[in-house]
Amino acid sequence: MSTATRSLPRTIGAHAILLTYTAIALAPVILVIMNSFKSRAGIFGAPLTPPTPKTFDLIGYTTVIGQGDFIHYFQNSLVVTVASLFFVLLFGAMAAFALSEYRFRGNSLMGLYLALGIMIPIRLGTVAILQLMVASGLVNTLTALILVYTAQGLPLAVFILSEFMKQVSDDLKNAGRIDGLSEYTIFFRLVLPLVRPSMATVAVFTMIPIWNDLWFPLILAPSEETKTVTLGAQLFLGQFVTNWNAILAALSLAIMPVLILYIIFSRQLIRGITSGAVK
Amino acid sequence: MAADIRPKRPFRWHIGVFLAPAVLVYTAIMILPLAGTLQLSLFRNVEQHQVFVGLANFRTLFGDPNWSVGFWNALRNNTWFFIIHMLVQNPIGVMLAALLSSPRLRFAAFYRTAIFVPTILSFVIVGFAWKLILSPLWGVAPHLMDLVGLKSLFTPWLGKEQYALTALSLISVWQFVGIPMMLIYAALLSIPEEVIEAAECDGITGLAQFWKIKLPLILPSIGIISILTFVGNFNAFDLIYTAQGALAGPNYSTDILGTFLYRAFFGFQLQTGDPNMGAAIATMMFLIILGGVCVYLFLVQTRLRRYQF
Numbered sequence: 001m002s003t004a005t006r007s008l009p010r011t012i013g014a015h016a017i018l019l020t021y022t023a024i025a026l027a028p029v030i031l032v033i034m035n036s037f038k039s040r041a042g043i044f045g046a047p048l049t050p051p052t053p054k055t056f057d058l059i060g061y062t063t064v065i066g067q068g069d070f071i072h073y074f075q076n077s078l079v080v081t082v083a084s085l086f087f088v089l090l091f092g093a094m095a096a097f098a099l100s101e102y103r104f105r106g107n108s109l110m111g112l113y114l115a116l117g118i119m120i121p122i123r124l125g126t127v128a129i130l131q132l133m134v135a136s137g138l139v140n141t142l143t144a145l146i147l148v149y150t151a152q153g154l155p156l157a158v159f160i161l162s163e164f165m166k167q168v169s170d171d172l173k174n175a176g177r178i179d180g181l182s183e184y185t186i187f188f189r190l191v192l193p194l195v196r197p198s199m200a201t202v203a204v205f206t207m208i209p210i211w212n213d214l215w216f217p218l219i220l221a222p223s224e225e226t227k228t229v230t231l232g233a234q235l236f237l238g239q240f241v242t243n244w245n246a247i248l249a250a251l252s253l254a255i256m257p258v259l260i261l262y263i264i265f266s267r268q269l270i271r272g273i274t275s276g277a278v279k
Numbered sequence: 280m281a282a283d284i285r286p287k288r289p290f291r292w293h294i295g296v297f298l299a300p301a302v303l304v305y306t307a308i309m310i311l312p313l314a315g316t317l318q319l320s321l322f323r324n325v326e327q328h329q330v331f332v333g334l335a336n337f338r339t340l341f342g343d344p345n346w347s348v349g350f351w352n353a354l355r356n357n358t359w360f361f362i363i364h365m366l367v368q369n370p371i372g373v374m375l376a377a378l379l380s381s382p383r384l385r386f387a388a389f390y391r392t393a394i395f396v397p398t399i400l401s402f403v404i405v406g407f408a409w410k411l412i413l414s415p416l417w418g419v420a421p422h423l424m425d426l427v428g429l430k431s432l433f434t435p436w437l438g439k440e441q442y443a444l445t446a447l448s449l450i451s452v453w454q455f456v457g458i459p460m461m462l463i464y465a466a467l468l469s470i471p472e473e474v475i476e477a478a479e480c481d482g483i484t485g486l487a488q489f490w491k492i493k494l495p496l497i498l499p500s501i502g503i504i505s506i507l508t509f510v511g512n513f514n515a516f517d518l519i520y521t522a523q524g525a526l527a528g529p530n531y532s533t534d535i536l537g538t539f540l541y542r543a544f545f546g547f548q549l550q551t552g553d554p555n556m557g558a559a560i561a562t563m564m565f566l567i568i569l570g571g572v573c574v575y576l577f578l579v580q581t582r583l584r585r586y587q588f
Binding site: 010011014015017018019021022024025026028029031032043044047048087090091092094095097098099102104110114116117119120121122123124125126127128129130131132147148150151152154155158182183184187208211212213214215219230233234237244247248251254255258259262263266269270 | 561
C-alpha cells in the first residue's frame, strides 16, 4: 500500500495472493501445452509432470497436421481478421475525425447513434443478417464475415478514437489549413500519424473478439472452404473426442499463435487499457 | 460556434465523405438487421408467406409449454450465470487490481500480463481445456484435490445437473477476470497522489484507506464493469456451446438464452428451425439487455457521484 504503512508482512501477503491467482490463471494453459508433447501413456500416467525423454511424443501434432486442414483455416482467419481490422480502423478513424473535428448539425446525435452498438450486441440481429447474406449471395464467403466484423468493431473504434483525436492540437491542423492542405490531407498526413498509438490499442481490442468468434463463422460461413480456425478447431475437437493426443495438440496449436502475439503486444494493450480511454 | 454563424458557407462535403463509410456499413449490417429481427418477430411463416401475426409469437413463447418451459429455464440459468459473475468475478477483479496498484510492487507487470492471458484465449480453447481438466477420465482434478485431502469432494461437475451451470460460470469467471482487473486498475492509477497523501495525513491507511477513500472513487468504474458483465452474460453462447453442445446438457441444465436462441433459430435434432421464433427470442434478449442498460444509465449512473480532479 502506501510508503508510510509499507511493511514486510503486507508485501508478502500481496505477493502470495497475486502468485496464487497467477498460478490459477496459467496452470490450465501450461497443463494443456505440456501434455500435448507426451505419449498417451504419459498423458494419463503422469499428467502433472513435464514431458520426460520417456514420455515425449509428437504423435498428437502429426495427427493434427495430417488430418485437419488447419493451415487453410488459419489463412481464412487471418484474411478475415486483417481485412476487418483494416476497415474498422480506416472507417472508424474517418468517422471519429468527422465527429471530433467539425461542428455540424446532428453531430452529437450521430455520435450517440454510432455508440449504440457498444451496448447492443450485433449477435441479436443474426436472424436478419443471415437473410441479408442469403439475399445477397454472400453466405459461405469470407466477405460476409468481414462485413459483419467491420460493423461490430466500428462503434467502439469510433468512440475511443474520437476521444484521442480531440487531443490533437488545433494549431497544427490550422497551420495545415493556412498552408492550403485539403481536409483529407490534414486527416491522412497530420492527424492519423499522431493517433497511431491509440489505433494500436483499438486494433488489439478489435482483433481478439474477431479471431475468437465462433457464432458468425458457424452461422454465416460453415463451409469447408471458409472455415475459420476457431470453428475448425471446434469441429475437429468434436471429431477426435477420444484421441487425447490429437485434442491436446490441436488446443496447443490454437493457443500458441494468440499467446505469442499477446506476449509481443501486451505492453501496448495494457498501456491502451490503462491510458484512460476506456474508463 | 463562430463557424456556424458565418453566412453562406459552402456545404462541407468532406464531413459526409468522412462519415459515410462507417455510417453505411454500421447501418446496413448492424442497425437494419437489428430492426429487421425485431420486425420478423411479429410475423409468421404461413404457407411460404410471411404473415403479420402481431404478438402471437410472444404468446407462443410464453404460453405454449413447449416453448415457455425452455425460455424460463434459460432465463433462470442466465440470471444465475450473471449472479455468479457479479459475486465472484468482479470482487476478485477489484481485489487483484487493488493489490496490483500498490506502489513499488515488484513484478506487477508480470502478474498483470499473466492474469490477463485467459481473456485472450478463444472459448473453444477454454471450454475444451477445462472439459479435459475436469474430466474424471484424465484425473487431473481429482489428483489435485487429493493433494489437499479433498478427493472425496470430487464429482464430474460438468456432467451433473446440479453443478454443471455453476461450474461453467466459474470457468467463464476464470476466463474474464482480467477485464474488471484492468479497468479497475486503470481507475485506481488515476486517483491523484494528493488525495492519498491527505488520507495518510489523517491517519487513514491500509484497508481502511481502500474502503473509505479509493472505493468511492472507483465506483463509476465498478458501475461500467457491472453493465459490461450484464450485456456480455445475457449475450453469451460460445462457452456453453463448446463445452456442452447446442443441447446445453445435462438435461438443459446449462441452457442460457444464447443457446436457446441458437436451437430455436436453426433447429437441433428433432426440432426444426424457426426464424420467426428465433427473432422473438432475440427480441426478448434485446429487451432484457436494453432494460439493463437503461437501468444503468438512468438509475445507477446519474446517482454515482463523479469526482473531477
